[in-house]
Amino acid sequence: MTTDTPTPQEPIPETSAAETGADSAATKLAEVEARLAEMSDAYLRAKAEVENIRRRSEEEMSKARKFAVESFAESMLPVMDSMDAAIALPDAKVETVLEGVHATRRQLASALERNKVLEINPSAGTKFDPHQHQAISVVPAEQEPNTVVMVLQKGYSIAERVLRPALVTVTAPK
Structure with missing residues (x-):
């Protein structure tokens, strides 16, 4: 038999606006605390990464400074070997020694060139350049004023930076 009696329903809990607001x-x-924890973790990881990058960069710079001349020194070793060989022959004839000196100079010039150390040796008549030349004297000459007459000592540059300017005599202004 079926009866049409209503079944008891569970009472719907009544929530006040204050409780809903508090739950919310x-x-x-x-949520904010979880987000804060997430951002704090990301910050600490980023900070650690930056510190690692800084430390690695310092180590690389230290190694670069320490071994910067390694290639240059390596190219100078054959020059040193040639000089040692010359010293080992104390009774050599002057012609032989002079020939060895010329060969050693060629080795040295080649080693300097391989390492981007280039001569500054202006020819006569070249316009005086105060960035590459140092005027030692000014002389009257039959060429354009303010031009090189003679090179007294070659200059050198490395990677377009002057190591030593060429010492030159320059023509006087007219």
Whole structure:
């Protein structure tokens, strides 16, 4: 038999607006705290990464400074070997020694060139350049004023930076 009696229903809990607001605030607070923890972790990881990069960069710079001349020194070793060989022959004839000196100079010039050390040796009549030349004297001459007459000492540059300017005599202004 079926009866049409109503079944008891569970009572719907009545929530006040204050409780709903408190639950919502607590949920938002939990979300904000989770987000804060996530961002704090990301910050600490980023900070550690930056510190690692800084440390690695310092190590690389230290190694670069320490071994910067390694290639240059390596190219100078054959020059040193040639000089040692010349010293080992104390009774050599002057012609032989002079020939060895010329060969050693060619080795040295080649080693300097391989390492981007280039001569500054202006020819006569070249316009005086105060960035590459140092005028030692000014003389009257039959060429354009303010031009090189003679090179007294070659200059050298490395990677377009002057190591030593060429010492030159320059023509006087007219």
